[in-house]
Amino acid sequence: MHDTQSKTQERALLVGVCPDTDLSDEVEESMRELARLADTAGAYVVDQVIQYRHSPNPAYYIGSGKAAEIAEICKEQEVDLVIFDNDLSPAQVKNLDRSIERRILDRSGLILDIFASRARSKQARIQVELAQLKYMLPRLTRQWSHLSRQAGGVGSGGAIGVRGPGETQLEVDRRLVRGRIEQLSRALEHVEEAYQNQRKGRIDKFCVTLVGYTNAGKSTVFNALTQAGTLIEDRLFATLDATTRIVPVSGGQDILLSDTVGFIRKLPHHLVASFKSTLMEVFHADLLLHVVDASHPQWEAHMETVGRVLDELGVHDIPMIPVFNKRDAVEDFAVFQRMQRLYPDGVAVSALDPADMERLRNKVFEYIDRSRLELGLVIPYTEARYLATVYESGDVIFRADEPNGVRLVVRVMPAAAGKLNRLLDRFVA
Ligand SMILES: Nc1nc2c(ncn2[C@@H]2O[C@H](COP(=O)(O)OP(=O)(O)OP(=O)(O)O)[C@@H](O)[C@H]2O)c(=O)[nH]1
Ligand SMILES: [Mg+2]
Numbered sequence: 001m002h003d004t005q006s007k008t009q010e011r012a013l014l015v016g017v018c019p020d021t022d023l024s025d026e027v028e029e030s031m032r033e034l035a036r037l038a039d040t041a042g043a044y045v046v047d048q049v050i051q052y053r054h055s056p057n058p059a060y061y062i063g064s065g066k067a068a069e070i071a072e073i074c075k076e077q078e079v080d081l082v083i084f085d086n087d088l089s090p091a092q093v094k095n096l097d098r099s100i101e102r103r104i105l106d107r108s109g110l111i112l113d114i115f116a117s118r119a120r121s122k123q124a125r126i127q128v129e130l131a132q133l134k135y136m137l138p139r140l141t142r143q144w145s146h147l148s149r150q151a152g153g154v155g156s157g158g159a160i161g162v163r164g165p166g167e168t169q170l171e172v173d174r175r176l177v178r179g180r181i182e183q184l185s186r187a188l189e190h191v192e193e194a195y196q197n198q199r200k201g202r203i204d205k206f207c208v209t210l211v212g213y214t215n216a217g218k219s220t221v222f223n224a225l226t227q228a229g230t231l232i233e234d235r236l237f238a239t240l241d242a243t244t245r246i247v248p249v250s251g252g253q254d255i256l257l258s259d260t261v262g263f264i265r266k267l268p269h270h271l272v273a274s275f276k277s278t279l280m281e282v283f284h285a286d287l288l289l290h291v292v293d294a295s296h297p298q299w300e301a302h303m304e305t306v307g308r309v310l311d312e313l314g315v316h317d318i319p320m321i322p323v324f325n326k327r328d329a330v331e332d333f334a335v336f337q338r339m340q341r342l343y344p345d346g347v348a349v350s351a352l353d354p355a356d357m358e359r360l361r362n363k364v365f366e367y368i369d370r371s372r373l374e375l376g377l378v379i380p381y382t383e384a385r386y387l388a389t390v391y392e393s394g395d396v397i398f399r400a401d402e403p404n405g406v407r408l409v410v411r412v413m414p415a416a417a418g419k420l421n422r423l424l425d426r427f428v429a
Pocket of ligand 1: 214236350
């Protein structure tokens with residue numbers, strides 16, 4: 001995090017609500033994360049305020065007295081924008097805006113802003129813009145256009161300014177926004193179709209996908225396993241696009257490894273929905289590697305969040321191996337004991353240690369090996385052209401030339417077995 005403020009940075013005040021003193025650790029962690037998000041978005045965090053109250057105030061989220069207090073702090077500390085750790089209703093934003101007289105942003109708005117500034121590929125841009133518009137639609141009121149006059153700052157640039165749909169959105173009404181949403185949804189369908197076509201070519205490959213909380217080290221593991229040069233940063237949401245590379249496997253079929261966007265608690269719902277096509281690699285995976293930052297005090301909560309997001313995406317029944325990363329940075333040995341007890345199938349690694357990455361690679365290969373099937377075939381000499389197909393599909397572990405043809409036993413991945421069965425059904429021995 002930046003300790004000193006640069007001239008261009010906006011000054012942000014963070015606000016959180018804690019419903020119960022039992023939850024104060026969790027709220028404080030969530031606030032720390034909000035501070036990282038604000039920093040990632042380019043703001044300078046001046047201070048934070050946590051209010052203890054059982055349930056949110058429908059008009060202000062916090063109490064109206066607290067809102068007045070915050071207004072004072074904003075004047076004293078020259079705050080430009082107030083960021084809430086929870087999602088605010090459009091009415092709450094409006095009321096807070098009036099009483100605090102500063103730009104109001106909630107966690108979803110902030111996350112969307114970061115995604116917008118990081119989206120590079122066409123697909124990521126479409127997805128982020130779509131999520132932004134859906135988020136913005138119910139908030140298209142007077143105060144929204146008030147916010148947008150200050151385009152360029154954190155949160156304002158997202159939906160309306162340079163990073164998003166464009167300045168002309170200032171004047172547009174809901175009808176236009178809806179039209180744009182439709183247009184983007186169609187564009188996304190095309191992208192998905194193209195993806196499905198591209199996938200057909202690799203259907204018989206074993207697909208492994210890295211998932212996990214943001215900053216867990218997915219891209220670092222990905223690079224170590226594939227020798228690729230994907231962007232690694234000690235920042236949130238370094239990766240927005242799924243990247244897929246081949247991991248060569250000696251003497252057998254190569255596997256495809258995919259890196260994906262990181263998850264975070266309270267990930268905006270619209271964003272999850274929009275990012276479905278980026279997360280296709282997750283749906284089609286044969287195996288998920290759940291990368292966890294083992295050195296993070298909240299690793300268990302992170303794992304739960306990842307589980308919840310996968311649920312929300314509708315990903316079920318895909319086998320998953322927990323990968324406890326950043327082993328080198330774990331100070332307390334008890335952490336490993338707990339991980340081993342709760343996740344006996346997990347592996348503790350450091351992505352920075354080549355020997356550990358070799359161990360992880362072997363663990364994946366073992367898993368693949370266990371899920372391979374053996375298929376017996378007798379291919380007549382007149383159909384010898386199919387021999388090459390069989391050899392390409394997997395490992396031939398037995399071959400004998402018999403009077404009526406070549407007898408083969410081949411070890412293949414389940415997907416390849418299906419394909420071979422369809423093609424060579426009449427030769428199955
Ligand atoms: N000490 C230590 N640091 C690591 C390890 N693996 C990754 N890191 C660091 O953790 C930070 C995040 O790494 P990334 O690989 O970008 O994380 P990510 O999960 O891809 O993050 P997003 O793309 O933002 O979701 C970087 O600063 C890495 O250098 C590790 O095993 N040990
Ligand atoms: Mg990454």
